[in-house]
């Protein structure tokens with residue numbers, strides 16, 4: 001059974017929701033709310049896309065020099 | 078020199094397994110090291126040092142399925158102990174109360190509550206944000222905040238895992254993450270306003 005929650009509650013907990021850090025009950029309440037509230041859904045989508053852009057910068061093509069260095073290092077392991 | 082073969086087995090030869098995982102993860106490890114150190118030479122040294130450490134204690138890794146997070150945590154710890162070596166007293170990143178700052182939301186800066194004829198400004202902003210915009214904003218964050226943002230947003234660590242890795246209480250991870258995200262979004266907003274890629278009816282009001 002999910003309680004009805006307000007947009008303010010969703011905004012307050014949105015980042016924890018996206019981090020999957022809420023308890024299952026609260027998570028279900030937020031998910032339920034977002035199925036029906038376009039404003040909160042839109043905001044969640046924005047945060048999701050921004051987050052995936054942030055995640056992308058954690059990946060950079062390793063220079064050949066480093067790749068060779070690592071292979072040489074592991075030869076010696 | 079032979080290319081390391083991809084070993085999917087969870088029990089195969091340790092050295093070959095390790096080498097294959099390193100090959101697979103190297104771009105992520107390097108990219109993360111680059112965002113931590115903000116310098117390409119330092120990033121290469123950090124990756125090499127962390128992987129040497131990882132290999133030295135590879136036999137303590139109980140479940141190879143957790144290799145990825147395990148090696149990432151070694152990378153983080155290697156970076157942090159490097160900081161400690163360089164600074165006699167490591168900078169303690171207290172989070173001063175600033176509720177207004179923690180509530181800063183890029184979305185709120187650009188979102189139009191009513192559908193306007195020119196469409197969807199928040200999507201337009203996202204589409205125009207380049208990788209280098211995000212890099213610049215992230216690189217500007219102080220170490221303590223940058224680290225938790227990288228740990229949670231880039232590597233998908235849980236708050237508990239981040240707290241354990243940094244050896245700080247869970248509440249500290251939460252407050253640093255909130256502040257780090259707010260600072261990141263504010264930096265993005267400032268950049269976007271300066272570049273004129275954020276069309277705001279409020280004329281770019283900050284904070």
Ligand SMILES: [Zn+2]
Pocket residue numbers: 006007010033037038039040041
């Ligand atoms: Zn709502």
